[in-house]
Amino acid sequence: MTHTRITRFIFLGLLVAATAFSQSKAKKVKPGFNLFSKEQDVQMGAEYAAQVEREMPVVDNAELNKWIRTVGEKLAKAPEADKYPYSFKVVYDPSINAFALPGGPTFTHTGLILAADNEAQLAGVLAHEISHVALRHGTNQASKAQLLQLPAMLGGQMLGGKGGLTGMLAQLGIGLGANSLLLKFSRNAETDADILGSRIMHQAGYNPIEMARFFEKLEAESGKGNWITNMMSSHPNPGNRQKRIQQEIQLMGAKQYSGETGDFKRIQQVAKALPKMEKPKGATAAAAQGGTVEQARPQGGFKNFQTQGLQMQYPSNWEVFGQNTANVTIAPRAGLFQQQGGQTAIGYGVVINQVKSQSGDFAKDTQALIQQLSQGNQGMRVSGNPREQRVDNKRAYLTMLTSPSPWGGNEVDWLVTVEMQGGMTYFVFIAPENDLNNARGAFDQMIQSVRIGQ
8 A cells, every 4th residue: 555545544534533523522403302293393383374374464576485485495405404394485574583383384574684784694594493493492392381281182182173283272372472482482492593503504505603693683782672672582692602603613614605696685675665564454463553442442232243152242343353263352453462473462352262171170170271371371360269150051160360451550351261061161351450340341241141052
């Protein structure tokens, strides 16, 4: 063997050893504990994506949509993305945000496109969101939070109902929105999404350091108390972001990053020139701008509401939302408030739902529901023990709850649970605490008018 060949083999051996050493130092990130299957992640994402498209102004611009798909699909091809059915759409919203639902549907706000300094920064946010999907952070958090209730619900027959997975989660107080378990992540989850996202960017030809630069830019802006905090509230800074991603780049090895499409500045102009879009007509969120307490207060006569197995009256100045879904809201438009992330807060109105029994004991099921509502609504507390009464000549409980009102101060939440064969129907009557005297008569009449079929 010649000296040249010996040198070559020594070099190759050192290269293999160095690569193995780098890989050994790389943190292994993988999905954690989860009660949901991957297929259920996908199902849930599809159901929530349909809700987003009903309630948020999704942009219908061919050039913008083609570009966001090009960038997103390039990132989603990375092995680390784990072959979920990703989709990429743009929402008309000036806030700086993006979110990915379990299973892959990903939505980017126009405000984020305009705020990024370059394409790699926007790609970094998408790679970060893709990482939350691949690592199943949303359903991992939901699994840990509802460890007792979820196994029975997932194993039962409830998934065959009209509400699907999202209807089931609504019964546990889980939905979309800025404070949702599915979309608000821990610092540990953020660290893992940074690490996996940097690897996805590297694979797609984008410089991963731009992801850290963009998040740190938002962090600096959020310290000034402005509206950029929208994204940082759901993506808390895990600390040392830029240092950690620089370490990842060193482990992955030097590379000439050439993933840019070259169209970013033009796409920014397209996004900037979009005509103002309102939320879709008929969606609850379209009404959620909020008015005065006086406008929302029950007024006039009463209308009749009827759906399968339920009849009741409601004030004539209120409207029915979600009649064909598992969860019905009857409320005045002035009593609905749009929150960050697309969630709707109800300041005045009633929420109606039906749930199957988990214990076979109506009193225990009522207590379990009270606990679920308290855990799922920040600041909600019980202000009295359940009081037994009759509704439609059926056994029922009235429980008084209080929680923060969108108008400020507190609101009163009357929880009325009514026993049914195999479960119960429940109503949450909501009114500002300082306006309860004006709501009490209407609430009493609504309860007295309830008729529930078995």
